[in-house]
Amino acid sequence: xxxxxxxxxxxxxxxxxxxxxxxxxxxxxxxxxxxxxxxxxxxxxxxxxxxxxxxxxxxxxxxxxxxxxxxxxxxxxxxxxxxxxxxxxxxxxxxxxxxxxxxxxxxxxxxxxxxxxxxxxxxxxxxxxxxxxxxxxxxxxxxxxxxxxxxxxxxxxxxxxxxxxxxxxxxxxxxxxxx
Numbered sequence: 001x002x003x004x005x006x007x008x009x010x011x012x013x014x015x016x017x018x019x020x021x022x023x024x025x026x027x028x029x030x031x032x033x034x035x036x037x038x039x040x041x042x043x044x045x046x047x048x049x050x051x052x053x054x055x056x057x058x059x060x061x062x063x064x065x066x067x068x069x070x071x072x073x074x075x076x077x078x079x080x081x082x083x084x085x086x087x088x089x090x091x092x093x094x095x096x097x098x099x100x101x102x103x104x105x106x107x108x109x110x111x112x113x114x115x116x117x118x119x120x121x122x123x124x125x126x127x128x129x130x131x132x133x134x135x136x137x138x139x140x141x142x143x144x145x146x147x148x149x150x151x152x153x154x155x156x157x158x159x160x161x162x163x164x165x166x167x168x169x170x171x172x173x174x175x176x177x178x179x
Contacts, residue, residue, distance in 0.1 A: 040084070040085030041085045041086070041087065042085055042104075044082075046082060046083065046084065046085060047081050047082060047083045047093075048081070048082050049079055049080070049081055049082075049111060049171050049172065049173070050079070050080060050081075050082055050090075050107045050108060050109055050110075050111075051076075051077050051078060051079050051080065051108050051109075051110050051111065051112045052073055052075070052076050052077060052078045052080060052102075052106065052107060052108070053076065053105070053106050053107055053108040054076055054106055055073065055074055055075055055076040056072045056073060056074050057072065057073040057076075057102055057106045058072055058102070059071050059072065059073060059092070059100035059101065059102055060100055060101045060102070061100065061101070062101055063086040063087065063089030063091070063101045064089065064101075067101065070100045071098070071100065073094075075142075077110070077112045077142060077144075078112065078114070078142065079095075079111070079112045079113055079114060079145075079170060079171035080092040080093065080094050080107065081093045081094075082107070083099065086101075088103055088104050088105075089101045089102070089103060089104065090102055090103075090104050090107060092107070095114055095116075095170050110144075111144075111145035111171060111172070111178060112142060112143065112144055112145055112171055113142075113143055113145040113153060113155060113169040113170060113171030113172060114140060114142055114143075114169065114170045114171060115137040115138065115139055115140065115141045115143070115155075115164065115168060115169060116139055116168055116169060116170050117139050117168055118139065119139075120136040120137060120138045120139075121136065121137055121138075121139075121164055121165075121168045122135075122136055122162075122164070123135050123136070123137060123155060123157070123160075123161075123162025123163060123164045124162055124163045124164070125162065126163060127149055127151070127152035127154070127163040128163075131163070133162070134160060134161070134162040135157065135160055135162055137155075137157055137164070141157060142157075143155030143156060143157040143169075144156040144157075145169070145171055145172060145178060146161065146178075147177075147178050147179055148166055148172045148176055148177055148178040149177060150166070150175045150176065150177050151165065151166055151175075152164065152165060152166055153166050153169055153172055153178070155169070
């Protein structure tokens, strides 16, 4: 199991700047009608979950190579949430709520999920609470999201498939269906 999802760049003092920028951006976005945020420049829904296509992935303070690298993701296939789009750049949010910009070529539409919570979660043979468990997954385990029915998601972890309550994963919205 891994816990290091991203690493900070030493000597990069943009943490406060990035927080202030994010606050200003969220304040500005609050002024737009809800329908205005339904689709990004790409025509795809914003927000939406995607995954990191490669490793390492440089996450920047702004949408362009002229902006400093804020941190580096060192694990591919991690689920991230696209929260904004600007030309070829996507503002992403990770499980911890950290946000930054990556080039669109570094993300994929493939869906992955991370198991959440304080204790191991059962993955079951069927999407039913009384179905027999096929395995248990600890918090932080990464799995390929195969489908969700709005209450349960089927994950593939280490070659094995199982259903987990949708509330126990980060990588699918509550009530979202995924085929």
